[in-house]
Amino acid sequence: MIDVSKISIGRNATIREALLRLDSTGFGVLALLDNDGKFERTVTDGDIRRLILQGCSVEDTLRSLPRIDSVVLEYGYTQSGALALMNSHAIDHLPVKGEDGLILGVLDRQELDEQILLSTPHMGSWERGFVDEAFKTNWIAPLGPNVDAFEREIAEYVGCRSAAALSSGTAAIHLALVILGVSSGDTVFCSSLTFAASANPIVYQGAEPVFIDSEPDSWNMSPIALERALSEARSVGKLPKAVIVVNLYGQSADMDPIKEICERYEVPIVEDAAESLGARYKGKASGTFGKIGIYSFNGNKIITTSGGGMLVSDDDELTARARFLSTQARDPAPHYEHSQIGFNYRMSNILAGVGRGQVRVLDERVMSRRRIFERYQEGLRDCEQLQWMPEPSWSFSTHWLSVATVRSDLARNMTSSDLIKLLAQDRIEARPVWKPMHMQPVFQSCKYYNHGDASVSRNLFENGICLPSGSNMTDAQQDRIMESIRKYLKA
Numbered sequence: 001m002i003d004v005s006k007i008s009i010g011r012n013a014t015i016r017e018a019l020l021r022l023d024s025t026g027f028g029v030l031a032l033l034d035n036d037g038k039f040e041r042t043v044t045d046g047d048i049r050r051l052i053l054q055g056c057s058v059e060d061t062l063r064s065l066p067r068i069d070s071v072v073l074e075y076g077y078t079q080s081g082a083l084a085l086m087n088s089h090a091i092d093h094l095p096v097k098g099e100d101g102l103i104l105g106v107l108d109r110q111e112l113d114e115q116i117l118l119s120t121p122h123m124g125s126w127e128r129g130f131v132d133e134a135f136k137t138n139w140i141a142p143l144g145p146n147v148d149a150f151e152r153e154i155a156e157y158v159g160c161r162s163a164a165a166l167s168s169g170t171a172a173i174h175l176a177l178v179i180l181g182v183s184s185g186d187t188v189f190c191s192s193l194t195f196a197a198s199a200n201p202i203v204y205q206g207a208e209p210v211f212i213d214s215e216p217d218s219w220n221m222s223p224i225a226l227e228r229a230l231s232e233a234r235s236v237g238k239l240p241k242a243v244i245v246v247n248l249y250g251q252s253a254d255m256d257p258i259k260e261i262c263e264r265y266e267v268p269i270v271e272d273a274a275e276s277l278g279a280r281y282k283g284k285a286s287g288t289f290g291k292i293g294i295y296s297f298n299g300n301k302i303i304t305t306s307g308g309g310m311l312v313s314d315d316d317e318l319t320a321r322a323r324f325l326s327t328q329a330r331d332p333a334p335h336y337e338h339s340q341i342g343f344n345y346r347m348s349n350i351l352a353g354v355g356r357g358q359v360r361v362l363d364e365r366v367m368s369r370r371r372i373f374e375r376y377q378e379g380l381r382d383c384e385q386l387q388w389m390p391e392p393s394w395s396f397s398t399h400w401l402s403v404a405t406v407r408s409d410l411a412r413n414m415t416s417s418d419l420i421k422l423l424a425q426d427r428i429e430a431r432p433v434w435k436p437m438h439m440q441p442v443f444q445s446c447k448y449y450n451h452g453d454a455s456v457s458r459n460l461f462e463n464g465i466c467l468p469s470g471s472n473m474t475d476a477q478q479d480r481i482m483e484s485i486r487k488y489l490k491a
């Protein structure tokens with residue numbers, strides 16, 4: 001919405017002044033205010049053209065503009081309602097009334113047509129150069145100088161010894177489990193509140209997932225539930241082969257207690273940091289706490305190679321093994337010799353070129369997403385129905401997504417899914433929080449350990465909402481989202 005003050009003009013202004021104003025503001029519309037400063041009507045290029053055709057000169061004032069009652073949008077409108085109104089009157093601008101009945105601003109059709117997505121790729125200025133270099137040198141195959149450099153750059157960024165660039169985050173989790181020797185009949189513990197890609201590789205290996213609830217302070221794996229699950233597993237003589245700890249929405253899990261527990265039971269940690277590249281836990285990079293960490297460069301993540309992943313470790317032999325397994329496990333021999341089952345999981349040199357460009361803007365992307373979260377909190381402070389994802393003092397979250405829960409008891413029973421549907425009518429893509437794995441039909445026979453009496457992850461799923469958070473979202477787009485949310489929560 002265009003603020004009235006930015007496009008206001010009085011009847012004493014000349015047609016020339018109006019044209020200059022239209023030209024400099026670039027919105028294609030002005031707001032004509034009467035002598036008391038109250039909104040009277042909109043003035044478009046077309047209105048000026050008609051004055052000139054009637055014989056007015058550019059030095060005449062706007063006094064000869066007819067008095068009309070502009071069609072006005074009432075407070076609480078929906079985007080689809082606004083579009084329908086524009087269509088029925090064949091106009092592209094609509095004044096919008098505020099809660100107090102005064103005109104707040106003018107809505108532009110272009111703004112309505114534009115869909116705001118949850119999180120879209122955001123390219124920087126370096127990617128093309130690295131990709132061009134790959135073309136020039138014909139390094140189109142997997143492997144190549146961009147792959148080696150991208151691995152070094154990620155390892156350096158997160159402060160671990162080595163990294164293996166792979167075709168996806170899922171492939172990285174799968175190889176981590178293969179390397180840790182997970183096989184048929186084993187169990188692997190995994191955070192329940194996550195995307196299915198965290199848990200699917202357990203099943204690829206013929207092993208059985210056991211799901212662990214979240215704790216309320218970080219929304220990540222509950223050390224209490226983990227301890228209970230491990231203690232029960234030991235009592236029946238079946239400790240898991242690994243624990244997959246997920247760092248949700250850009251925030252690290254509480255790694256100190258989780259590490260202490262896993263060390264006590266001597267179970268290795270795989271850290272799923274697909275969503276938390278750039279985040280820190282007590283100053284140390286998220287993804288570097290387990291025996292193996294993984295990142296994702298899928299299109300919606302904080303940085304992207306369009307598709308890709310990385311496996312990191314402080315054990316060079318582990319990453320070397322990941323590289324070996326990801327390129328079909330070829331033994332060193334001139335002919336094709338295989339003594340193990342391999343995979344085709346390596347990242348291509350072209351995509352690694354995109355990744356190298358993206359690493360260079362990673363810190364900027366983190367700061368943008370953190371700023372978006374802060375703007376939501378600040379701008380929607382009066383909406384006490386929204387409770388933002390907490391950020392404990394030990395956490396430096398990237399806020400990959402800005403997430404909140406809706407207290408429907410304070411919102412006239414409006415649930416998070418109601419709000420998601422309403423925002424969709426305004427062409428704003430919001431999503432529910434991940435549906436926990438223990439609630440998924442495909443994992444219904446798997447064991448699950450609650451944090452306390454109630455399931456924290458289920459509650460977060462049932463009340464959570466993820467808001468558009470892309471680092472390339474403009475302030476104006478975010479303002480539009482906040483305006484919509486406030487309209488529905490306050491109406």
Ligand SMILES: *Cc1c(COP(=O)(O)O)cnc(C)c1O
Binds near residue numbers: 168170274275307309
């Ligand atoms: C995106 C994601 C993955 C999978 O990464 P891909 O690169 O898409 O295979 C795994 N775990 C979590 C938590 C994710 O968000």
